[in-house]
Amino acid sequence: MKKVLPILIAVVTGLTSLAGYFFQARLAPIPGMLINWGIALVGLAGLLGVGYLVRMHVIRIARGQKGGFNSVILIAAFFFTIIAAIMLTPQDPLFRNWVLNIQIPVETSLLAILTVTLLYASLRVIRTRGWTLMSISFMASALVSLVLNLRYLQPEPGTLGAAWVEFIRRLPLVGLRGILIGVALGGLIVGLRVLLAMDRPYEDEQ
Amino acid sequence: MTWPEIGWVIIGLAAVLLVVFNIRFKRRGRYPVRTQPMVQSYVDQRACAVERGERRWVLLGDQFWSRAYPALGLQALSVFSSLGKVDPLADEGHIVAAGTGELALFARQIAQGSYQGGVSSRLVVALPGPTPFSFLAGAMAELGLHPLGSMGLFGNFGQTGALLAEAAEMKGGHLLAAAGSVDAQAALFLVTRDLMIGEEVFMLPGLIDPTPSNQAGWVSEDILRIALMVLLVIAAGLKLAGVI
Numbered sequence: 001m002k003k004v005l006p007i008l009i010a011v012v013t014g015l016t017s018l019a020g021y022f023f024q025a026r027l028a029p030i031p032g033m034l035i036n037w038g039i040a041l042v043g044l045a046g047l048l049g050v051g052y053l054v055r056m057h058v059i060r061i062a063r064g065q066k067g068g069f070n071s072v073i074l075i076a077a078f079f080f081t082i083i084a085a086i087m088l089t090p091q092d093p094l095f096r097n098w099v100l101n102i103q104i105p106v107e108t109s110l111l112a113i114l115t116v117t118l119l120y121a122s123l124r125v126i127r128t129r130g131w132t133l134m135s136i137s138f139m140a141s142a143l144v145s146l147v148l149n150l151r152y153l154q155p156e157p158g159t160l161g162a163a164w165v166e167f168i169r170r171l172p173l174v175g176l177r178g179i180l181i182g183v184a185l186g187g188l189i190v191g192l193r194v195l196l197a198m199d200r201p202y203e204d205e206q
Numbered sequence: 207m208t209w210p211e212i213g214w215v216i217i218g219l220a221a222v223l224l225v226v227f228n229i230r231f232k233r234r235g236r237y238p239v240r241t242q243p244m245v246q247s248y249v250d251q252r253a254c255a256v257e258r259g260e261r262r263w264v265l266l267g268d269q270f271w272s273r274a275y276p277a278l279g280l281q282a283l284s285v286f287s288s289l290g291k292v293d294p295l296a297d298e299g300h301i302v303a304a305g306t307g308e309l310a311l312f313a314r315q316i317a318q319g320s321y322q323g324g325v326s327s328r329l330v331v332a333l334p335g336p337t338p339f340s341f342l343a344g345a346m347a348e349l350g351l352h353p354l355g356s357m358g359l360f361g362n363f364g365q366t367g368a369l370l371a372e373a374a375e376m377k378g379g380h381l382l383a384a385a386g387s388v389d390a391q392a393a394l395f396l397v398t399r400d401l402m403i404g405e406e407v408f409m410l411p412g413l414i415d416p417t418p419s420n421q422a423g424w425v426s427e428d429i430l431r432i433a434l435m436v437l438l439v440i441a442a443g444l445k446l447a448g449v450i
Contacts, residue, residue, distance in 0.1 A: 018217070022210050022213065022214060041308075042270075042306075042307075042308055044307075045306070045307035045308035045310075045311050046306065046307040046308070046336060047307065048307050048310070048311060049304070049306060049307025049308070049309075049310045049311070049333045049336060050307065050333070050336060052307075052310050052331060052332065052333045053332075053333045053334070053335070053336070053344075056330070056332055056333075066351045066352070067347070067348070067351045070347055106339070106343070107339045110339055110342060110343065110366070110369075113369065114365060114366060114368065114369055114393075117368060117369055117372050117397075118365070118368060118393055118396060121368065121372065121396035121397045122396050125395075125396050128396070128397065128398070128399060129395075129399055138395060176388060178404070179388055179391070179403065179404040180388065181431075181434060182404035182405030182406075182408075182431070183275065183386060183388075183404060183405065183407070183408075185405060185408075185427050185430050185431055185434070186277070186281070186386075186404075186405045186407060186408025186409075186427060187275065187276060187277030187278070187281075187408070188216070188217065188220055188277075188430075189220060189224065189408065189423045189426055189427050189430075190277040190280050190281050190284065190408060190423075191276070191277050191280065192217070192220055192221050192224055193224065193284075193419060193423060194280060195221075196221065196224060196225065198224070198228060198419035198422070198423075199280070199284055199287070199419065
């Protein structure tokens with residue numbers, strides 16, 4: 001029973017949600033209810049996840065492990081934010097400004113680092129991947145796309161040149177769709193394997 | 207035929223194929239799938255990392271579910287489950303990092319169920335941060351603390367996956383990148399050699415541990431892919447001829 005019950009719940013919930021998507025007129029309230037239950041469970045899992053985060057850093061501080069100083073800062077910032085949110089409420093303008101004025105610059109800095117990293121990586125892609133057909137075509141298509149997106153090449157509308165530019169500009173979409181079809185089929189099979197109980201990530205003994 | 211009906215046909219066909227081939231592969235036979243030396247190399251490097259006392263990181267993505275890529279969280283968990291079948295044990299050096307609470311919970315469940323050699327109470331299922339950027343910042347900080355043996359990048363990442371990959375390469379760790387989103391794959395292409403693209407990502411659990419259900423998944427996916435390709439070519443031909 002311990003094994004069957006989670007499988008039964010997962011399969012029935014999954015199939016009902018799927019049926020609700022296709023028969024929206026008849027089954028409209030049921031998927032909505034299931035999704036609401038799911039959101040509540042995800043919220044609870046999120047809290048447990050934050051618990052993992054705090055526990056990991058508290059253990060690190062208690063044992064005096066490497067990186068303990070960062071953990072002290074994290075724990076202090078975490079509890080300060082929680083207490084401030086409880087006292088001021090998350091809608092309070094002072095609290096929102098406070099949090100956003102720290103969060104947005106930090107995230108922007110990370111994006112800036114990412115941009116520099118990708119730029120540098122694109123300059124040494126041949127060294128990373130060698131002179132292969134894949135790496136050369138990747139670099140060539142990236143360069144052509146960049147040049148075309150500068151919009152310096154603007155042939156007369158309705159001419160053969162304009163049609164060619166439009167064709168080349170849309171060419172990456174073809175590759176993107178090809179990859180996305182593969183990803184969608186893979187996703188479908190993964191989902192079905194869970195629905196048919198062939199994969200059971202919710203079970204602790206397989 | 208309406209779009210929902212076409213959807214039902216594809217889902218129904220996939221389900222039938224999965225069940226039929228699962229039964230078939232349980233009894234006999236094997237599906238000879240495309241080989242990927244990078245996967246075997248990754249599994250070997252994980253074993254070497256245990257011997258050298260280095261950390262083995264498994265990153266399960268910064269989201270469990272997204273509208274564009276709904277199955278990537280499950281795919282990452284499936285890879286982790288497969289690793290449990292081939293890994294000697296889950297000890298302190300094995301770090302599983304997830305970007306959401308539900309991924310972390312499922313990962314803990316899987317670790318307790320999958321690892322044949324046992325799970326140490328000091329196994330680290332970490333949640334470096336509960337949002338994509340805090341996950342990135344937290345994971346980058348953690349990566350720098352100990353020598354890195356290997357890192358697997360699975361599941362749902364954006365372009366930020368490239369920063370984690372770059373950090374792993376700089377630490378000298380062996381990296382296998384199988385992040386599912388197109389953004390991540392494009393960014394990872396620049397920084398790593400061992401990268402899985404498109405549907406290859408979904409073949410990974412079976413390449414690590416080829417169970418009958420994984421093999422049934424491969425063959426069903428291949429049949430559906432060929433059917434879709436044929437349909438697309440026919441539809442394009444009919445459109446060119448002005449029939450539709």
